[in-house]
Amino acid sequence: MTRPAAIISSATLVLVAIIVAVSNPSLVGAASEAASGDSSEADNSLVRSHSPSLGPDDAPVTIVEFFDPACEACRAFYPLTKKILNTYPDQVRLVVRYTPFHGEVSETAIRVLEAARLQGVFAPVLEALLARQNQWAAHGRFDEAAILEIANQAGLDSAKAQEQLDSPEVQAVFEQDKEDVKANQIRQTPTFFINGEQLDPFGMQELVDAVQREVEELSEAGEDS
Structure with a gap:
């Protein structure tokens, strides 16, 4: 030239x-x-920096659950995911992605959970809402007052939460998670990803087996290195 x-x-x-x-x-x-090269693992369509998680942040195995608090199947899976976390306390973490498939009842519960995350009481509020799901979301029934009451009994500051539920910060999280639900073509809850790979076939035993395989493979790789 x-x-x-x-x-x-x-x-x-x-x-x-x-x-x-x-x-x-x-x-x-x-x-x-x-x-x-600044693309943090904790900021992509599967795991956002705001996403609530249970278990150590540096765990080598990450389960991502696209989750609707009003979903009966999500409630049924919760004891299993909790057991997995207890079985592998140092190796596994669970990341929760909000998936409002049940309309207004889901959206309200998600906003309450997000307020709980901001207040540092996400885990107890999540467990309480799932344990008493039939009181606020059974058969299409929607009881916003019951959601807040249950969350308050689990440690949520209701007065503070009222300011947080419709705050720009909570709205931004809600909108981002809805976008990520679309980006990952999520069509049912719960949907699980283990270290980026979608659980398929889907099932309780399949989830247990997939996590166990991932933990064992990473452990063997660590021993060989």
Whole structure:
């Protein structure tokens, strides 16, 4: 390439970059992030930095559950996921993604859970809401007062929660999780991913077996290294 041609080509590239930056600045940010390699494991469509989790943050095995607090199947799976966490206290963590498939009742319960996360009482409030799910969400019945009462008994500051339920911070989490539900083509709750791989076939024993395999494989890999 001749020198004048090289100068023209460089000028053209600069002009294109300026046009892209003006028309869609998010593309520039995405490109910069990709170039720098700054794509945190805790900030993608499966695991966001805001996502509530149970278990150690540095656990080598991550279960992601797309979860609806009004879902009876989610309630049925909770004792199992809790047992898995107790079985592998150092190796496994559970990340919860909000999935409001049951309409207003789900949305209200999710907002209460998010307020509980902000207050540092997510786990006890989650357990209480699931244990008494039939009091606020059975057969399509929606009792917002019961949700707040149960959460308050589990440690939620109700007065503070009233300010948090419709706050921009909680709304942003709610909207982001809905986008991630679509991005991952989630069609039922619960849906599980183990270290990024969707659980398929789906089932309770299948979840137990998949987690056990992942723990054992990582343990063997660590011994060999």
